[in-house]
Amino acid sequence: MPGSTSPAAVNATGIGRVFQAKGGPVTALDxxxxxxxxxxxxxxxxxxxxGKSTLIKILSTLLLPSTGSxxxxxxxxVTETARVRxxxxxxxxxxxxxxxxxxxxxxxxxxxxxxxxxxxxxMAKVDAQxxxxxxxxxxxxxxxxxxxxxxxxxxxxxxxLNDPWILFLDEPTIGLDVSAARDxxxxxxxxxxxxxxxxxxxxxxxxxxxxEMCDRIxxxxxxxILAQGTPTELKRMVQKDALFIVGIDALPANISMDAFRALPxxxxxxxxxxDGSDASGVGSPMLRLAIGLKEDAALGGVxxxxxxxxxxxxxxSKSEPTLEExxxxxxxxxxxxxxxxxxx
Amino acid sequence: xxxxxxxxxxxxxxxxxxxASARLAWAxxxxxxxxxxxAAFLIIRPLAFLGLFLAVLSIGGTLxxxxxxxxxxxxxxxxxxxxxxxxxxxxxxxxxxxxxxxxYIFATPSSLLPVSIGRSLVKASIAGxxxxxxxxxxxxxxxxxxxxxxxxxxxAAVLPLGLLSVVGLxxxxxxxxxxxxxxxxxxxxxxSSTVFLLCGAIFPLEVLPGPVQSVAAALPITWxxxxxxxxxxxxxxxxxxxxxxxxxxxxxxxxxxxxxxxxSPRLFVAGIDRAREKGYLDRNTAS
Amino acid sequence: xxxxxxxxxxxxxxxRIHQETSWSxxxxxxHAFVSVVARAYPRVIGAAREPSWLFFDLVFPILGMCxxxxxxxxxxxxxxxxxxxxxxxxxxxxWISVVWMMGAQFHWERDSGNLLLYITAPVGLGAIALGxxxxxxxxxxxxxxxxxxxxxxxxxxxxxxxDPFLLALVILVGVAAMYSLGVCxxxxxxxxxxxxxxxxxxxxxxxxxxxxxxxxxxxMGTVGVVALGILPLAPAIDALRQVAVPQLAATGIxxxxxxxxxxxxxxxxxxxxxxxxxxxxxxxxxxxxxxxARAD
Numbered sequence: 001m002p003g004s005t006s007p008a009a010v011n012a013t014g015i016g017r018v019f020q021a022k023g024g025p026v027t028a029l030d031x032x033x034x035x036x037x038x039x040x041x042x043x044x045x046x047x048x049x050x051g052k053s054t055l056i057k058i059l060s061t062l063l064l065p066s067t068g069s070x071x072x073x074x075x076x077x078v079t080e081t082a083r084v085r086x087x088x089x090x091x092x093x094x095x096x097x098x099x100x101x102x103x104x105x106x107x108x109x110x111x112x113x114x115x116x117x118x119x120x121x122x123m124a125k126v127d128a129q130x131x132x133x134x135x136x137x138x139x140x141x142x143x144x145x146x147x148x149x150x151x152x153x154x155x156x157x158x159x160x161l162n163d164p165w166i167l168f169l170d171e172p173t174i175g176l177d178v179s180a181a182r183d184x185x186x187x188x189x190x191x192x193x194x195x196x197x198x199x200x201x202x203x204x205x206x207x208x209x210x211x212e213m214c215d216r217i218x219x220x221x222x223x224x225i226l227a228q229g230t231p232t233e234l235k236r237m238v239q240k241d242a243l244f245i246v247g248i249d250a251l252p253a254n255i256s257m258d259a260f261r262a263l264p265x266x267x268x269x270x271x272x273x274x275d276g277s278d279a280s281g282v283g284s285p286m287l288r289l290a291i292g293l294k295e296d297a298a299l300g301g302v303x304x305x306x307x308x309x310x311x312x313x314x315x316x317s318k319s320e321p322t323l324e325e326x327x328x329x330x331x332x333x334x335x336x337x338x339x340x341x342x343x344x
Numbered sequence: 345x346x347x348x349x350x351x352x353x354x355x356x357x358x359x360x361x362x363x364a365s366a367r368l369a370w371a372x373x374x375x376x377x378x379x380x381x382x383a384a385f386l387i388i389r390p391l392a393f394l395g396l397f398l399a400v401l402s403i404g405g406t407l408x409x410x411x412x413x414x415x416x417x418x419x420x421x422x423x424x425x426x427x428x429x430x431x432x433x434x435x436x437x438x439x440x441x442x443x444x445x446x447x448y449i450f451a452t453p454s455s456l457l458p459v460s461i462g463r464s465l466v467k468a469s470i471a472g473x474x475x476x477x478x479x480x481x482x483x484x485x486x487x488x489x490x491x492x493x494x495x496x497x498x499x500a501a502v503l504p505l506g507l508l509s510v511v512g513l514x515x516x517x518x519x520x521x522x523x524x525x526x527x528x529x530x531x532x533x534x535x536s537s538t539v540f541l542l543c544g545a546i547f548p549l550e551v552l553p554g555p556v557q558s559v560a561a562a563l564p565i566t567w568x569x570x571x572x573x574x575x576x577x578x579x580x581x582x583x584x585x586x587x588x589x590x591x592x593x594x595x596x597x598x599x600x601x602x603x604x605x606x607x608s609p610r611l612f613v614a615g616i617d618r619a620r621e622k623g624y625l626d627r628n629t630a631s
Numbered sequence: 632x633x634x635x636x637x638x639x640x641x642x643x644x645x646x647r648i649h650q651e652t653s654w655s656x657x658x659x660x661x662h663a664f665v666s667v668v669a670r671a672y673p674r675v676i677g678a679a680r681e682p683s684w685l686f687f688d689l690v691f692p693i694l695g696m697c698x699x700x701x702x703x704x705x706x707x708x709x710x711x712x713x714x715x716x717x718x719x720x721x722x723x724x725x726w727i728s729v730v731w732m733m734g735a736q737f738h739w740e741r742d743s744g745n746l747l748l749y750i751t752a753p754v755g756l757g758a759i760a761l762g763x764x765x766x767x768x769x770x771x772x773x774x775x776x777x778x779x780x781x782x783x784x785x786x787x788x789x790x791x792x793x794d795p796f797l798l799a800l801v802i803l804v805g806v807a808a809m810y811s812l813g814v815c816x817x818x819x820x821x822x823x824x825x826x827x828x829x830x831x832x833x834x835x836x837x838x839x840x841x842x843x844x845x846x847x848x849x850x851m852g853t854v855g856v857v858a859l860g861i862l863p864l865a866p867a868i869d870a871l872r873q874v875a876v877p878q879l880a881a882t883g884i885x886x887x888x889x890x891x892x893x894x895x896x897x898x899x900x901x902x903x904x905x906x907x908x909x910x911x912x913x914x915x916x917x918x919x920x921x922x923x924a925r926a927d
Contacts, residue, residue, distance in 0.1 A: 006637040037635035083652035085753040097744030101677040113669035114752040385829040392837035399846035404706025530687040537694040547705040
C-alpha cells in the first residue's frame with residue numbers, strides 16, 4: 001500500500017516519458033509514482049492517449065523512461081533488464097503476432113524455449129496451457145487459420161508458460177466478444193490464485209472490467225495519476241455514503257419524512273419518483289425513496305421501521321456511483337469525451 | 345448496370361479517383377524519414393546498376409561510347425518500366441496488407457482501376473527522375489546525344505505510348521497478383537526481371553536464342569526502348585531492331601499499346617472480382 | 632481478486648525471485664543455444680510447408696544470371712567469365728539471404744508484432760538473428776546448388792577445381808563472414824522506419840558492383856581495395872574465382888590465402904561488433920521509442 005516499507009512487486013518513482021515528435025516534444029507520462037504489492041491485480045484506467053500503454057511499456061522493459069526509476073520485485077527495469085525479463089510476461093490486446101505457418105503447439109513450444117524452459121518441462125506446460133484455455137482441439141491448426149478469439153487465447157497461453165511473477169496485460173480484452181472476454185478474466189484470476197505473490201498489472205479503458213477485476217486502480221489522464229485506490233475508495237470520492245433506493249406502495253401515514261431521517265444511521269431521505277399507473281390502468285403506484293445511510297448495516301433498521309409502519313416493500317437496490325462518474329468528477333469529462341479530445 | 349465495366353462510377357468519377365490516388369501515391373512515395381535515403385535510392389541505386397553493367401561490358405575490352413549509350417538508354421528506361429510494371433501490384437498489396445484500406449476503397453462507388461493507374465503513374469514519374477540521372481551519367485561518360493538535340497516529335501510520340509503500354513501491362517499483373525495468397529509480392533519482380541532479359545535493354549536481341557527473339561520482338565517495351573534510343577541518341581540498335589523504319593516502329597508500338605488497353609482493364613476487373621470471390625481482398629499473404 | 636502479500640512474506644518472495652533470476656554463465660549459454668535452434672525451426676518448417684519459395688528464390692537469380700551471361704556473350708568474352716558469373720550468382724544467394732532474410736527480418740518482425748515478444752523474453756536478439764540465419768541457410772544452400780547446376784546446363788560452363796577442400800573452405804568462411812555482417816545489418820534495420828525496404832535495395836546492386844560479383848574488384852582500383860577490406864562479398868568472390876576458374880586466376884587482387892584470412896578476421900570482428908551493436912541499438916530504440924513503432 002502507498003507509504004508501506006514492505007518490498008513491492010512494482011515500485012515506480014517520478015516516471016516521466018517524453019517523445020520527440022515532428023511538431024515538438026510530447027509528454028506521455030509526467031511524474032508517475034506507483035506502488036503495487038506482490039499478489040495484487042492492479043488496474044490502470046484511463047482514456048486513449050492517457051499514457052497507460054507507455055507506462056506498461058516502461059515497466060515491461062520495452063521503453064526507457066525519460067526521468068524517474070522503476071523496479072519489478074526489486075530489479076531495476078533499466079539496469080537489470082535481463083533479470084526482469086526472466087520473471088515477467090506480456091499480453092497486448094489486438095495482437096496478431098505469430099508465424100502463420102506454424103501450428104498452435106509449435107508456436108508455444110518455440111516460446112517455451114525462449115523462456116528458458118527445459119524441453120520436456122516446456123512441452124508439458126504447453127500441453128497444460130492448451131488444455132487450460134480449451135484450445136487443445138486446435139493444437140495442430142496453423143496460426144494463420146485462427147480466429148481473433150483463438151489468437152488471443154494463444155497469446156495468453158504463451159504468457160503463462162514461464163509462470164511469470166508479474167504479468168502485464170495491455171488492454172487484453174479489446175476486440176474480444178463478451179464470452180471470450182469473460183474467459184480471459186476468469187483465467188487471469190485463476191492464474192493468480194494458483195500461486196500467492198503473482199502480480200498482474202492491467203491497463204484498460206473498460207471501467208466495468210477494472211471495477212470487476214482489480215484490487216486497486218489508478219486513474220490516469222494526460223500522463224498523470226489523478227487518483228488511486230480500491231474501487232470502493234474511488235467511488236467514495238464521489239459518494240461518501242451508502243445510498244439505497246427503496247420502493248414502497250406509499251409512505252405509511254404514521255411515518256413522516258422527518259421521522260425517517262431521525263432513524264439511526266440515516267443521513268438523508270428523499271422521495272425520488274413515483275410510478276403512475278399506465279394508460280390502461282394496469283400497475284399500482286410506487287414511491288421510491290433514496291435513503292442515504294452512514295453504513296450498509298443501517299438498512300436493517302430502516303426496513304424494520306417501514307415494515308412496522310405497514311409499508312409494503314416492493315423493491316430495494318443499492319445505488320453506487322460508477323467508475324465513469326469517478327472519472328468525470330476527477331477529469332471534468334467522460335471517458336469517451338476524453339478519447340475525442342485526445343484524438344484531436 | 346455499369347456504364348463501362350471497369351469504370352463503375354463513370355468517367356468523371358474515374359478521373360477524380362485517378363487524381364486522388366496519384367496524390368496519395370505522391371504522399372506515400374515522397375514521405376521519406378531521411379532525405380539521404382531518398383537521394384541514395386533515386387541516385388545511387390540506378391547508377392550502381394549502370395556501373396555494374398558497364399563493368400561487366402568492360403571485361404570484353406575497352407568500351408566505345410556507342411555501346412555505353414546503348415546501355416545507358418536501356419537502363420534509364422528500364423527504371424520507369426520496372427516502376428510502372430510493379431507499381432499497381434505493390435499498390436494493391438500495400439493497400440491490402442499494410443494499410444488495410446483496400447476493402448474500404450472497394451466499397452466506394454469508385455473503381456480500383458483508376459486508383460491503381462494513378463498510383464502506377466506516380467511511381468513511374470519518380471522513376472523518371474532516376475532515368476534522367478542515368479542519362480546524365482551517360483553524358484558525363486561521353487555518350488554523344490543526337491546532333492541538334494533530342495527528336496522532340498519522336499519523343500512526344502514514343503514516350504506516352506510506351507508509358508501507357510507499360511502501365512497497361514502493370515495493371516494486368518496487379519489483377520493477377522491480387523488473386524494470389526502466397527508469393528504475390530514476388531511475381532511483379534519475376535515478370536520485371538523477365539522483361540528486362542527480353543526487351544534489349546542492355547544487349548542486342550540477337551544474343552538471345554532464336555525463338556526467344558520472337559517473344560522479345562512482340563513486347564511493346566522493346567520498341568519503346570528502341571524508339572527512345574533513336575529520339576535521344578539519333579542512332580539505331582544493331583540487329584533487327586535497327587532495320588525497322590521509325591514509322592513502322594511507331595505503328596508497332598501504337599498497335600501494341602492499343603491491344604494492351606483493349607484487354608487489360610477487363611482482365612484487371614476480372615482479377616479483382618475473382619479475388620473478391622476467393623475472399624482475398626482483405627487477407628494477408630504471410631500470416 | 633488477488634491477495635497481496637506484505638512484510639516478511641514479501642521479502643522472502645523477493646529474495647527467492649532474485650535467486651531465480653540469477654542465471655549462471657553455463658545456463659545462459661545453454662539458453663542461447665536452445666533459442667537459436669528454436670528460432671531456426673520456423674524457417675525450416677516454413678520452407679518445407681510452403682515450397683513455392685524455391686521457385687521464386689531461383690527465378691530471380693537465374694534471370695539475373697542470364698542477363699549478365701547474355702551481356703558477356705554480346706561482347707564475345709572468354710567462356711571462363713560465364714563460368715565465373717554462374718558461381719558468383721550462386722554465392723550471391725547467400726548475400727541476398729543475409730540482407731533480406733536476416734538483416735531486414737527484425738524490421739518485418741516489428742511490423743508483425745513478433746519483435747515485442749522477442750524483446751520481452753529473456754532471449755537476446757543476437758540469438759534470434761543467428762537462429763534466423765541458420766534456419767534459412769539450408770534453403771540457401773539448396774538454392775545455390777540449383778543455380779550452379781542450372782547455369783552449367785544452360786550455358787555449358789566448365790570448372791577446373793584443383794583443390795576441392797580449398798574451394799569448400801572459401802565458400803564456408805565467405806558465408807560465415809557474410810552472416811556475421813548480417814548480424815550488424817540486423818541492428819541497423821531494427822530501428823529503420825519506412826526506409827528499410829529501400830535500405831535493403833541499396834544493399835543489393837551497389838554491393839554487387841563493389842563486391843566485384845560479375846566484374847573483378849581489381850578493375851575498380853582503390854574503391855575495389857577498400858571493398859575488399861570491408862565487404863565480405865569482395866574477397867569471397869575474388870577467391871572463389873581464383874580457385875574454381877583457374878583461367879581467371881590472374882584477375883585476383885590478392886592471393887587466396889590472404890583473402891581467406893581477411894574473411895576469417897571479418898567473421899570474428901563483424902560477429903563481435905554485431906553483438907555489441909544489437910545491444911546498443913536495442914537500447915537506443917528503447918530510449919527513442921522507435922523499437923516498436925510501426926513503419927508507415
